[in-house]
Amino acid sequence: MDLMLLxxxxxxxxxxxxxxxxxxxxxxQSKKILGYIATLGCLVALLFTLNSFGTTAVMFSNSLSIDAxxxxxxxxxxxVATLVSIAAIKYxxxxxxxxxxxxxxxxxxxxxxxxxxxxDLMVLFVAFELASLATYGLAGFEKKNPAxxxxxxxxxxxxxxxxxxxxxxxxxxxxxxxxxNIEAIxxxxxxxxxxxxxxxxxxxxxxxxxxxxxxxxxxxxxxxxYQGAPSVVSALLAAGSKKMGFVAAxxxxxxxxxxxxxxxxxxxAILAVITMTYGNIVALSQTSVKRMLAYxxxxxxGYITMALVVMTPMALTGGILYALSxxxxxAGAFIATAAxxxxxxxxxxxxxxADHLDSFKGLGKxxxxxxxxxxxxxxxxxxxxxxxxxxxxFVLFSSTIESGLVWLAVIxxxxxxxxxxxxxxxxxxxxxxxxxxxxxxxxxxxVVALLVAVAGVLAIGIWPEPxxxxxxxAAKVLIPGGM
Amino acid sequence: xxxxxxxxxxxxxxxxxxxxxxxxxxxxxxSALVGTLITLVLTLYMYFSFDSTTAAMQFEEMANWIPSxxxxxxxxxxxxxxxxxxxxxxxxxxxxxxxxxxxxxxPNRFYGLILAMQGAVIGVFVALDFFIFYIxxxxxxxxxxxxxxxxxxxxxxxxxxxxxIYTHVASLVMLLGIFGLYFNAWSITGSPNMDMAHLISQxxxxxxxxxxxxxxxxxxxxxIVKLPVVPFxxxxxxxxxxxxxxxxxxxxxxxxxxxxxxxxxxxMLPFTATPSLMITIMxxxxxxxxxxxxxLALAQKDLxxxxxxxxxxxxxxxxxxxxxxxxxxxxxAMFQQFxxxxxxxxxxxxxxxxxxxTGTRIINELGGLAQKMPKLTVIxxxxxxxxxxxxGLTGFIAEFxxxxxxxxxxxxxxxxxxxxIVITAAYHLWALQRAMFGTFNEKLGEIVDIxxxxxxxxxxxxxxxxxxxxxxxxxxxxxxxxxxKIVSLMAVMGV
Numbered sequence: 001m002d003l004m005l006l007x008x009x010x011x012x013x014x015x016x017x018x019x020x021x022x023x024x025x026x027x028x029q030s031k032k033i034l035g036y037i038a039t040l041g042c043l044v045a046l047l048f049t050l051n052s053f054g055t056t057a058v059m060f061s062n063s064l065s066i067d068a069x070x071x072x073x074x075x076x077x078x079x080v081a082t083l084v085s086i087a088a089i090k091y092x093x094x095x096x097x098x099x100x101x102x103x104x105x106x107x108x109x110x111x112x113x114x115x116x117x118x119x120d121l122m123v124l125f126v127a128f129e130l131a132s133l134a135t136y137g138l139a140g141f142e143k144k145n146p147a148x149x150x151x152x153x154x155x156x157x158x159x160x161x162x163x164x165x166x167x168x169x170x171x172x173x174x175x176x177x178x179x180x181n182i183e184a185i186x187x188x189x190x191x192x193x194x195x196x197x198x199x200x201x202x203x204x205x206x207x208x209x210x211x212x213x214x215x216x217x218x219x220x221x222x223x224x225x226y227q228g229a230p231s232v233v234s235a236l237l238a239a240g241s242k243k244m245g246f247v248a249a250x251x252x253x254x255x256x257x258x259x260x261x262x263x264x265x266x267x268x269a270i271l272a273v274i275t276m277t278y279g280n281i282v283a284l285s286q287t288s289v290k291r292m293l294a295y296x297x298x299x300x301x302g303y304i305t306m307a308l309v310v311m312t313p314m315a316l317t318g319g320i321l322y323a324l325s326x327x328x329x330x331a332g333a334f335i336a337t338a339a340x341x342x343x344x345x346x347x348x349x350x351x352x353x354a355d356h357l358d359s360f361k362g363l364g365k366x367x368x369x370x371x372x373x374x375x376x377x378x379x380x381x382x383x384x385x386x387x388x389x390x391x392x393x394f395v396l397f398s399s400t401i402e403s404g405l406v407w408l409a410v411i412x413x414x415x416x417x418x419x420x421x422x423x424x425x426x427x428x429x430x431x432x433x434x435x436x437x438x439x440x441x442x443x444x445x446x447v448v449a450l451l452v453a454v455a456g457v458l459a460i461g462i463w464p465e466p467x468x469x470x471x472x473x474a475a476k477v478l479i480p481g482g483m
Numbered sequence: 484x485x486x487x488x489x490x491x492x493x494x495x496x497x498x499x500x501x502x503x504x505x506x507x508x509x510x511x512x513x514s515a516l517v518g519t520l521i522t523l524v525l526t527l528y529m530y531f532s533f534d535s536t537t538a539a540m541q542f543e544e545m546a547n548w549i550p551s552x553x554x555x556x557x558x559x560x561x562x563x564x565x566x567x568x569x570x571x572x573x574x575x576x577x578x579x580x581x582x583x584x585x586x587x588x589x590p591n592r593f594y595g596l597i598l599a600m601q602g603a604v605i606g607v608f609v610a611l612d613f614f615i616f617y618i619x620x621x622x623x624x625x626x627x628x629x630x631x632x633x634x635x636x637x638x639x640x641x642x643x644x645x646x647x648i649y650t651h652v653a654s655l656v657m658l659l660g661i662f663g664l665y666f667n668a669w670s671i672t673g674s675p676n677m678d679m680a681h682l683i684s685q686x687x688x689x690x691x692x693x694x695x696x697x698x699x700x701x702x703x704x705x706x707i708v709k710l711p712v713v714p715f716x717x718x719x720x721x722x723x724x725x726x727x728x729x730x731x732x733x734x735x736x737x738x739x740x741x742x743x744x745x746x747x748x749x750x751m752l753p754f755t756a757t758p759s760l761m762i763t764i765m766x767x768x769x770x771x772x773x774x775x776x777x778x779l780a781l782a783q784k785d786l787x788x789x790x791x792x793x794x795x796x797x798x799x800x801x802x803x804x805x806x807x808x809x810x811x812x813x814x815x816a817m818f819q820q821f822x823x824x825x826x827x828x829x830x831x832x833x834x835x836x837x838x839x840x841t842g843t844r845i846i847n848e849l850g851g852l853a854q855k856m857p858k859l860t861v862i863x864x865x866x867x868x869x870x871x872x873x874x875g876l877t878g879f880i881a882e883f884x885x886x887x888x889x890x891x892x893x894x895x896x897x898x899x900x901x902x903x904i905v906i907t908a909a910y911h912l913w914a915l916q917r918a919m920f921g922t923f924n925e926k927l928g929e930i931v932d933i934x935x936x937x938x939x940x941x942x943x944x945x946x947x948x949x950x951x952x953x954x955x956x957x958x959x960x961x962x963x964x965x966x967x968k969i970v971s972l973m974a975v976m977g978v
Contacts, residue, residue: 384625385618394614395552401659402666413659417652424628424647428640431592432632465549472551 005057005066008045008074009110012081015041016106023099031098035089035445038102042082042109049074054473062181063120068473072320073116073247075470076327080240081109083328083453087335088232089445090342101141105236108134112244121170121180121256124248128166128212132159135241139229145351151228158211158221166208172201173256182256189259202260205252206267212245213301216275223282226294231338231355234290238297239331243323246304250316253308254478261311269309269408276302276415283422289337290355292422293330296381299419300326303412306396310403316475318396321467325388325460329380332453336374339446343367347437360426362435367442371430373450378423380457383416388460395468488542488558488609491525491568492602492619494518499598508590512583515594519576519601526572533565535961538968540611549614553665553675557611562961563745563817564608567738569958570824571608573947575601577940578732581832584934585839587634593729600626600733607739613661614677621654623737630730631722642725649718650709657705663698683750692756699755703748703765709740712772712802716795720779723791728835731787735794735827741801741820749805749813749969758973762806762893769803770896772796777906781913786837786844789914790830793870796903797823797878800885803896807889808973813966815884818959822869822877825948829866832941833859837918841927846914851923855930858938860919862945869948871911872904876952880959 003010019034026034049071057066084105092098111131118124136159140152174180176197177188185192192198210218226234253264279298286292304326307319337355340363344354353359363371380387393416400409460467498518505511533541540559548556560568575597587593603626606619624647631643661682668685669675676682689695708715723731748765755761776796783789797819804816836859837852838844853860869876872883882904890897933941951958 379625385621390618390621397658398662398665401662402669409659409662413655414652417648417655420648420651421644424644427629428632428643431629432640432643465551468549468551 002057005052005055005059007048007052008078009113011041011045011048012106012110012113016103016110019099019106020103023103026099028096029094031096032089032093034098034102035085035092038106039082039085039089041106042078042085046075046078046082049078053470058119062183063123064114064117065119066117067477068470069247069250069320069475069477070113070116072470072474073243073323074113076243076324077109077112077116077240079324079456080236080243080327080331081105083331083335083449084232084236084240086452087235087338087446087449090443091230091232091338097141101138104134104138108138108236108241112240115244116247118248118251119182121173121182121185121252124252125163125167125170128244128248129163131241131244132163135233135237138233138236139225141230141233142351145228147228147352148230149228151225154221155225155229162208162211162218165204165211169201169204169208172197172204176201182251185256186258189257192257193259198260199263202257202264202267205257206264206271209245209249209252210271213242213249213305214245214298215271215301215305216278216298219275219298222298223291223294226297227288227291227355231290231334231341234294235331235334235338238293238334239327242297242301243327246319246323249308250319250478254311254316265309265311268305269405272302272305272309273408273411274302275299275305276412280415280418280422283419286422287357288355289340289357289360289426290334292426293333293337296419296422297330299415300330300381302415303393303396306400306408306412309408310400310405311479312399312403313472313475313479314402315396315399316478317468317471318392318394318399320474321460321464321471322392322396324467324471325380325392325457328453328456328460329377329387329389332450332457333374333377333381335446335449335453336370336377339367339370339442339450342443342446343440357426357429358436360429361433363430365435366437366439369442369447370450373454375427375430376454376457378426380461382420382423386458386461388457391461391464391468486544487525487529488544488560491522491529491572492558492606492609494522494525494602495598495605496602499595499602502598503591503595505591511590511594512579515579515598516576518598519572519579522601522605523572523576526568529560530565530569533560533961535562535964538562538965543611548612551675552614552677553669554614554677555612556615557678558609558615559611560609562963562965564742565961566817566821566958567742567824568605568608570738570821571601571604571736574732574736574824574828574944577943578729578828580936581940582729583936587727589633592629593634596626596630597729597733600630604737604739608742611679612677613665613679613682616679617654617658617661620657620739621651623739624650624654627722627726627730627733627737630733631726634727634730635725637725638721639725642721646718646722653705653708653715656701660698660701660705663694663701667694667698679747683747686751687754695754696756696761699748699751699761702743702751703761706740706743706748707768707802709737709743710798710801711740711795712768712799713775713795716772716776719795720788720791723794723831724785724787728831728838731791731831731835732828735831736824738820738824741798741816744801744805745813745817745966745969750972753973753975762808765802766806766889766893766896769799769801769806770899772799772802773900774799774903774906777903777910781906781910783910784845784847786846786849786914786918787831787834789846789910790827790834793830793907793910794823794827796907797827797870799900800882803889803893803900804885806893806896807885808892808970809888810963810967810970811884812888812891813970814959814962815881815888817962817966818877818955819881819885821958822881822948822951825944825951826866826869826878829862829941829944829948830870832937832944833863833866836933836937840930846917849918849924849927851919851921852927852930853919854923856932859933862938862941863919864915865945865948867911867915869952871908875949877948877955878952880952880955
């Protein structure tokens with residue numbers, strides 16, 4: 001067992017603990033340094049992960065596995081965590097609880113990374129909860145803002161419910177197969193298919209993961225939480241912790257419950273269609289940009305779920321690549337919104353209305369970098385080339401056609417076209433509407449985070465080869481011998 | 484050897500970025516002009532070293548891009564794309580000169596978008612890999628969306644969104660067709676490849692005839708919405724008439740829909756399961772567009788909307804010429820694309836001048852402008868005459884070729900289209916008569932003639948309309964060479 005393979009997690013843990021400790025001694029302005037430390041920690045962890053990419057190992061009696069899949073998703077989580085940490089330097093500036101913000105962000109990220117590595121349902125559950133508990137706290141970070149408190153409450157209650165369902169599902173699986181190890185479950189699949197418990201556990205697991213991925217009808221918490229939580233936290237939730245749900249679902253269903261494939265595949269197909277359609281239609285009428293992004297996030301989750309339905313190596317490559325692209329696009333979009341909210345509230349706009357479309361009027365003049373970046377993100381989210389969004393949709397949708405599910409691809413493509421309407425509306429507000437107010441200086445941390453995300457979105461769009469190859473490697477873990 | 488094709492795509496895009504960063508109007512327009520002039524020089528160099536006796540690809544560039552998906556960076560030009568690149572390279576610098584003194588908000592963005600558009604459109608024309616083709620195809624949407632949305636008329640929001648969604652959906656349907664080609668070819672050859680020529684060559688081996696027809700129709704839909712043909716035209720009048728003059732001209736230069744017919748549809752046509760049905764579809768759509776567009780143009784009160792509808796009518800000739808399926812009708816369709824770009828530029832520019840000078844585009848509110856604007860009148864009359872197909876001007880060559888030679892294979896549709904000629908003459912002359920001649924409408928107040936910049940740019944385009952009308956061979960020869968090759972495929976298949 002090589003502990004070096006856990007270096008990314010250990011780095012984050014050490015950084016997180018150091019931040020907690022330093023928080024005790026630092027005060028006021030000097031707490032600003034914590035943001036830089038957290039960013040550095042994420043970057044180091046990112047380097048460790050990149051460095052060991054492709055190494056395969058199992059540890060702790062086969063309860064954790066290090067492979068291309070888990071490492072790819074670790075890259076996604078670390079990327080999002082880095083972006084969030086950079087952006088939060090401005091957000092937490094002057095806030096007395098800076099240390100808690102960064103410590104929770106890092107701990108949540110560790111939880112997500114452990115989910116990606118988990119090879120055992122119990123480890124997976126514990127890691128899930130680690131990530132969830134930390135993000136509950138983050139969602140309610142603005143204690144005096146009623147929307148933030150409400151966001152945290154809803155997220156916490158529904159999150160706990162989903163945890164209970166998940167645990168019950170795991171219990172049934174254990175009861176039937178006598179093991180919680182995902183690979184061992186697959187080997188005992190005969191027991192699952194022959195027992196009604198199999199279907200019952202399937203339903204519970206789909207509901208449990210459905211909450212995390214925010215699939216309709218398990219999505220009720222998502223719009224309120226994404227809207228109410230601080231925008232940088234929404235970035236972490238939508239771009240990061242949602243992917244945790246996906247990697248867990250990929251592992252559990254494709255590796256563990258493949259015997260029940262016929263049952264869950266149809267369920268996910270229906271959920272995918274409902275989710276993308278519902279998300280897009282409701283997003284059309286939103287006037288709060290954060291809420292619009294929340295519903296669009298549902299739609300995007302619907303697209304990624306298609307990978308689970310199609311389940312060819314190429315579809316999984318597409319889904320995995322989509323997860324990374326979405327990490328950049330969605331985190332970027334929420335961070336841009338955070339910059340706008342920051343600007344609006346510093347101009348004494350009501351915090352509850354700061355993310356209204358009106359705040360985006362004439363943003364092209366007032367905050368040119370933020371506006372241009374947000375334009376790139378929303379065009380990417382709607383799948384316009386040459387961006388990451390186009391590249392991932394290209395691989396994912398085309399694989400759906402390849403496998404013969406043309407109806408599903410057509411629904412997805414129509415949805416994608418529909419989404420263009422509300423994405424383009426934001427762009428219209430930013431560039432075609434007159435500005436209300438003067439040009440403002442854009443806070444450096446937000447600008448840095450935005451430019452990094454733009455670079456990521458364009459890099460995947462323009463030079464996708466290395467990313468596609470990495471995603472292919474990751475997909476091979478799920479379906480060995482494919483491609 | 485210079486990678487000249489990459490350069491003519493990248494230089495406008497690079498200069499677009501530079502133009503976005505400029506601070507003053509002076510800097511913006513100079514940067515834009517320099518960028519487009521470099522592109523023009525390179526294009527002219529390419530044109531003069533172009534061999535119009537061969538139908539093969541020239542100036543080819545090839546490099547691996549995403550090998551795992553079979554996508555490569557493959558560019559090239561032939562007689563189909565060369566004239567259209569030339570058209571863009573010539574008209575866009577003139578468009579910048581035309582807007583030289585035009586006072587408008589955010590000149591850096593305005594000129595930046597024009598250059599981005601130029602790069603994207605030329606990108607479509609030089610792409611020989613479907614993936615690159617699609618990327619540039621979609622990229623052309625973005626500058627036009629902003630162009631209409633920011634500098635458009637009173638109904639700009641509606642027009643911009645309608646244009647964007649309408650043509651984006653069409654593009655996605657086209658993308659489905661591309662996927663169909665890609666995966667079926669993949670399963671035949673065992674390796675992924677996005678090369679256009681490769682995919683088209685594999686098309687004939689697809690087993691199911693229904694599938695071949697479906698793929699063909701999906702691609703056709705993508706192209707004809709962009710062209711556009713009736714009944715998929717409804718985005719066009721709004722977008723063309725709401726766009727600022729420069730935007731309307733850019734729309735006109737966006738000849739990618741018709742280009743797709745020559746580059747993709749015609750080579751695939753003989754291998755569809757029911758070629759005669761496909762020809763009927765194209766011929767009927769073409770003829771209906773010619774007639775219906777002309778009727779609607781006749782009914783317009785707004786000069787710019789009239790020009791927009793006349794554009795639908797003129798684009799019908801492209802589809803009809805394709806359906807004609809003989810070398811000269813296809814060449815006529817190609818020449819129509821080239822000629823239409825020049826003529827419509829004059830018409831939209833004239834309309835823009837009139838609107839700036841008088842504050843209205845309603846034909847009835849104008850009148851007698853020729854007395855006050857003699858320079859404009861000369862150029863505008865030439866443009867209108869070319870548009871209605873007067874011999875000696877480019878429009879005549881194109882329509883003559885299409886109508887005469889399509890008659891061999893699709894006589895019915897040609898007869899329908901012939902009816903439109905009368906109407907076309909009527910609305911052109913009628914509009915000209917009411918707007919420019921007769922007694923001057925005193926309500927319009929003081930009117931000054933077009934500026935020297937505008938005279939220069941519009942004058943050059945007018946001279947080109949005359950030149951290519953009298954001597955079409957500099958572009959027509961290469962078109963004929965290529966259409967002979969395209970049509971020879973049909974002969975082999977007995978279509």
